[in-house]
Amino acid sequence: MQRTTLRLIDMPSNYLLIDFLNKKLVDLKKKQIDEYKQKSEMIIDDLLEIPKAELYTNDFFISDKQVQKLEAAFSLLLEDMPVQHIIGKTYFYQDCFLTPPGIFIPRPETELLIDCIKNDFKDEPPKTVLDIGCGSGCIGISIANLYKSFKVTGIDISDKAIEVATKNAISLKVSNINIIKQDIFNMKPKKFDIIVSNPPYLDINEIPLLDSAVKNHDPLNALSDKEDGLKFYKYFINNLFDLLKIDGAMYFEIPKSQITNQIIDMISNNSNIESIIFKDLERNKRVIKVFFRK
């Protein structure tokens, strides 16, 4: 394949981008950083706007300033900071969300919550929606974006989450969502048509066993209930009458662990409610929909 030589604006030097990248790839491999090549390509695409397709086929010369920017980003990657925190954004469902350090990174499997709701509801009649533990706002904002007539409320206890979710709603021009700092365990009783949540569901004893990129960079409050992982599910199920309208439905993400069996048992032991389980692409139980038995 023919290579083209390109110079990036901003005082080009004699430094070739591909030489810089190859050096960094050796360091990242030594440090055993997961998916280091893909993450490196994402950083270069974000900082220099050079897509992967062009990176290996053209000769790009980079300026000292660009080398400095890349050095700063790659030093974070060498510390195993998640690339979504380094570039400060994550794609989720149909949008791109700001995800600076301190914010839980939206996971692709969480998109199933949106698909389940999309399967069950049309735009009319309008519904009220509560997103519990909104984080970056990815779930609530995606729903508000899909259903312009719905009124969505996103709550979180983290100041950083409230700041970032609000910025995401503004930058994505989604006005039918209200982001509020609120601890779910102290919320005044109010009923919604749809409740959705990806709660902190890890047992506190699982935290030391996590990959360092997760353990050191996703907020602890977002990962674990600091108990056995069941605290939020128990609260949702025990307080359903206070949270959910009689024809409403609650959708929550469930973990790939023993906890899911305990959640299923709690629901089966409650004669007032029914549930449906949805599996993700890897055939893991991933979402439970709970509603009142008619």
Ligand SMILES: C[S@@+](CC[C@H](N)C(=O)[O-])C[C@H]1O[C@@H](n2cnc3c(N)ncnc32)[C@H](O)[C@@H]1O
């Ligand atoms: C697993 S993260 C989910 C974030 C986002 N919804 C997502 O799916 O990417 C859980 C979120 O719950 C929030 N949270 C933890 N305890 C809470 C509480 N008591 N009340 C409300 N939100 C809480 C955390 O701050 C975190 O943002």
